[in-house]
Amino acid sequence: MNLLKVVSGENGQGASLYKKNPLGARLSVQRCAVFALLEQLADDNEQFFAQRANSSAYTKRLQKAYGEILAYTPAVRDIVQKMQDIAPKYDFDEQTPGNGFRSLVCVCDIVVLHLISISRDCIENCQTMMFRTSYYCxxxxxxxxxxRFLLLALQQVINTAEKLPGSSLFPPLSDDYSKYQDLLKRIQALDSSCFYGRPLGFQFSASVGKIFRFIGVVLATYSLSWEKGHGPIGSLINxxxxxxxxxxxxxxILKVTREADIDFCKGFWNLSELGNDVPKLFCPNMAVNEAREINWVGPITVASNQGGxxxxxxxxxxxxxxxxxxxxLSYTHRELLSPPGAPNQQPLSPYLLFHCHGGGYVAxxxxxHETYLRTWAKLLxxxxxxxxYSLAPENPFPRPTEEVLYAYAYVINNAALMGWTGEKICMVGDSAGGNLIMSVNLRLIELDVKRKPDGLVLLYTPFLFQYLPSPSRLLSFMDPLLHMGVVLRCVEAYTRGSNAEKQGDDSNSVPSASGNGHKSLQEYVEQVQRAQKSDSVDFESSSSIVSLVNLIPDGSLPENAPPRSPPAKAAKGEDESDMKAASSEEEDDLYDDCASLSAVQVKSDPLCIHLSSNMYDRNLVHYLRTHPLTKDSLVVLGPNGRPENGNEKAGESSLNVEGEEKKPSMSRPSRLSTLLCAPLRSGTTSMPCSPVEGESGSSKMVASQSTHNIAGSTNVPPVHKRSLSQSLVDTAALAAAHAFDNISDWLEYSSASAQSDKPKLDRAASLAPQLAAEMQRAEGEDGPTSYLETLMQREVPRDALISPMYASSECLRQLAPMxxxxxxxxxxxxxxxxxxRKVRACGGRVMSVDLLDSLPHGFLNFTLVSPECREGAKLSLLRIKQALGISDSTSDTS
Known part of the structure; x- marks a missing residue:
């Protein structure tokens, strides 16, 4: 995982610096060479499947798919180049490359690398007797x-970006928003179901991808309980x-996210509530873990800046x-916080962490959230x-802000009861909780309250609750946890209340929870338990939930995977070194998964694709290293960012001075030479045999923390002789894979979405982005109005306490360090x-901006099952320590 940091302070002073330990070597490859390689592979595969005798339906579909890839790859490459050209002006600063344009480029890079990996396997195995035609198809x-989706959607993004003023990622806040909603409407009309099938979670790390595949199955299964005739057993069977x-x-999934009501959304977000008992088993034990009520009657009086x-x-x-x-929560007993007879009571702590959880205000x-709060309480x-705080839609704005403000005032006035001396306090919030934290601080400034927090740590926070387009918001159409349909309903519930959906058009609205009788997610799972007690999936066992996530997508454990270390090591260790050891063990245990390609990093380099230093596809790197089109552009970068092994001039043989790709006719190798360049594997007789969605061939996941490992792995691996037993095992596994493919074929259905997008694709490939976008806009205006479009058209208050982006410069200048x-x-x-950027422009104190690669929104909730998410939680803890002024020595004695 790449951690980018930027440090600045008021007048550039007082910033706290942080440097992550070197991660070792990483890989860089010229983007134009990668796109050229994809075009060649698509052309070779299309020709091969077109000439294949006795073609099956899958063979014809493969030919057609590769024809599409060959036709649209140049258009995608041109759009990526346009986004790379305009992306730098939207960064926070030069040291922090990151914005929605760069993220979309990264998504395109990941997709291209996935297609290269799959196409390479087709090239190597297509002439074998047991080639899995249906799987690869x-x-x-x-x-x-x-x-296809990216090509159509990015045309719209480019066209809209050219109309925005200056370097703003959003339209002017004082403008008429209705004219910008057409972009979301046109993209919403495209078929985004492709992101929730085999590629589900492809843009994230491998461990997160497994979590999302599990959540996807649970979500789709739970949605069946809506329909008549689907009881818990029927839903489980289906x-x-x-x-x-x-x-x-x-x-x-797409149907549910577009049509579900707010009650379903609440159940979806409440998925984490099923694991409420997990912290008891895998996280540090707390001396104090109590739910309390503030029974104070009437207003709370606090001091003001004016002496009143x-x-x-x-x-x-x-x-x-x-x-x-x-x-x-407290890891140790403290005076006044714990009961009088509690043993080993410590004095009051000079530090206190004030937290607000996320959940879209509805769940x-x-x-x-104890999975990370317990660890923070121990290490801090x-x-x-x-x-x-009370949840929407029953308790919409401003109720949550009132409650958090009231709780803050109570804590300030009753510090000793919290086990705190009243010295240092940091407020931290994730997602909706971060929005609440900012709302409360703006309210403290309005009320002129003297005692403000010493620092604010804001994690993946929404600062603008408006249906406005921005490049990164396009990612919501491919995000399984933050889909546009779910986001719109959460915004509607928080800003309009429990009557929000009743105010919509009855013809478009979906039956409510009470109307169709479906239950909450937890009630549904409990009913499944009662009806299917003998089932192997025991939702009552916390450990079984964690082990379920660690399954490969077909529901079985990988045969050769070593036993995974329990996540408890990361939380039950006596110090941070134990957490690091546990994290390292789990990273070493990652097994085959094509999601490794999601470890593409966002860098400022406009010409190259940067692969993560600690996670990559070994066979893909071998292929790029040896293929004539890419071998000279693949560079191994050392910890200092400089090329190693004499690769300073990498890429000169395949690229001209301007960085333009040479004509394929001049340097294109034959298909035979391509096959000869393919790396020899361990056991060349083995075939891709795992019937796992999202896995291409026999790609290997490896974890590397040193230059030696990554550099050494780019050499061609040695060929090992295989025993008869190993060959028999491979044959049996391949036969099982074919059986799995046949079962999948029975469930296959045809989709007309690709045909409906065909005219748009033709335009995208032949017309300029502006003309293609205008034609799509005209078609979008003629289409029927969906319920999501109705939600987009509703007014959201332009209130700074809802959307902090509306806050005045004077208020932002007075905020605590962030x-x-x-x-x-x-x-x-x-x-x-x-x-x-707005806070910095008005003189506010932005201490750091950290942008994390390959992690999803809400990564703190996945720390027990994802080593990358655990690394993100460690960074969050470090920022909290900086906000409180805690050093390693003071945290041990506080």
Whole structure:
């Protein structure tokens, strides 16, 4: 995982510097050479399958798919070049390359590398007797559909970007928003189901991809409970087709995210509530872990900057007065916090962490976020207070802001009861919680409250609750956890309340939870348990949930995978060294998965694709290293960022001075030479045999932390002789893979989405982006209005307490020092970049902006099952320490 950092402060002073330990070598390859290689592979495969005698239906489909790839790859390459040209002006600064344009380029790079890896396997194995034609056909078609969507959608993005003023990622905040909503409408009309089938989670790290495939099956299965005649047992039985047929799973997920009501969205976001018992087994034990209510009656008085007092009113919006709920966690017993007879009581801590959880304002709680809060409480060695604010749609804005503000005032006035001296306090929030933290701080400034927090740590936070387009928000159409349909309903519930959906058009609205009788996600799972107690998937066991995520997509454990270390090591260790050891063990245990290609890093280099230093596809690197089109452009970069092994002039033989690709006719090798250049594998008689969706051939996942490993792996691996038993095992596995393919074929259905997009694709390949975008805009205006489009057209208040982007420069200047953490693949990335730039422009204190590669929105919730997410949580902890002024020595004694 790449960690980018930028450090700045007020007048450039007082910034705290942080440098991550060197990750060792990484790989860089010329982008134009990679696109040229994809074109050649597509051409070779198309010709081969066109000439194949006695062609089956799958063979003809492969020929057609490769024909599409060959036709549209040049158009995608041109669009990527345009986005690379304009991306730098939208970065936070030169040291922090990152914005929605760069993220979309990274997505295109990942798709191209996936297609190269799959096409390479086709080239090597297509003439063998047991070639898995149906498997490779579906893999190629899946990523071809992704390429199709990107080509059509990015045309719109380029056209819209040219109309925006200056270097703004969003339209002018004071403008008429209705004229910008056409972009979202046109993209929403495209078929995005391709992202929820075989490529599900392809843009993230391998460990996160496994989590999302599991969540995708659960989500599609749960959605069946909506329909009449689908009880828990029937839904469980029908769920098998979502495991065996990724295409049907994709169609189901897309249908649900577009048509579901807010009650389903709440159940979807509450998925993490199923693992509330997991922290008890895998996370540090807390001396204090109590849910409390603030039973204070009436306003709370706090000091003002003018020497007077300010009264913080008791929350009463929408549902009347009732106690505010908080959760207090402490790794040690402390005076006044713990009961009088508690053993080993420590003195009051000078530090306190004030936390607000995410969940789209409609779901989750502090308890479901204990997986990382417990670890933070131990490593910070200070109390953690997390607010369980009331949720929408029953308690929309401003109720959550009132409750968090009231809880903050209570904590400030009753520091000793929290086990705190009252010295240093840091406020941290993730997603919706980060928005609440910022809203409360703006309110503190409005009220002129004297005691403000000492620092704010904001993780993947939305700062603009408007249906406005930005490059990164296009990622929501491919994000399984943050799809546009779910986001729109959360915004609607928070800003309009429980009557929000009733105000819509009845003809477009979906039956409510009470109307169709479907249950919450937890109730549904409990009913499944009662009806299917003997089932091997035991949702009541916390460990079984974690092990389920670690399954490969067909539901079985990999044969050769070593036993995975339990995530408990990361939390139960006595210090951070234990966490590092556990993380290293899990990274070493990663097995075959084509999702390794998601480890493409976002860099400022406009000409090259940078592969992660700690995760890559070994066989793909071998292929790029030996193929004539790419061998001179593949560079091994050392920890200092300089080429190694004399590769300073890499790429000169295949590229001219201007960086333009040489004509294929001049340097194109024959298909035979391509086959000869393919790296020899361990056991060349073996075939790709794993019936795993998203896996192309026999790509190997490796973890490398040193220059030696990554440089050495680019050499051709030695050939080993295979025993008879090994050959028999491979043959049996291949036969099982064919059987799996046959079962999948029974569930296959035809989709007309590709045909409906055919005219648009023809235009995209033949017309300029502006003309193609205008024609798509005209077609979008003639289409029917969906319920999502109705939601987009509704007004969202332009209130700074809802969307901090509207805050005045004077208010932003008075905010506490801020540490921002976001993800390159997060649809809310542009929110963070734009807001941080605005704060800096008005003289505010932006201490750092960290952008993380290959991690999803909400990565803190996946720390137990993903080593990359755990690394992101460690960075978050470091920023919290900086905000509190904690050094390693002081955290041990506080």
């Amino acid at each position: 579906k893999e190629v078609e899946s990523y071809c559909a992704v390429l 769920s098998g087709r979502f495991i065996l047929s990724p295409e049907q799973r994709a169609s189901r 007092t300010v009264r913080i009113p008791e929350p009463s919006a929408h549902t009347g007065v009732r106690p505010v709920r908080i959760r207090i 989750t709680s502090s308890k479901s 060695n200070c109390p953690v207070v997390s607010v369980d 540490w921002f953490i976001a993800c390159h693949m997060d649809p809310l990335l542009d929110d963070t970049i734009s807001f941080a």
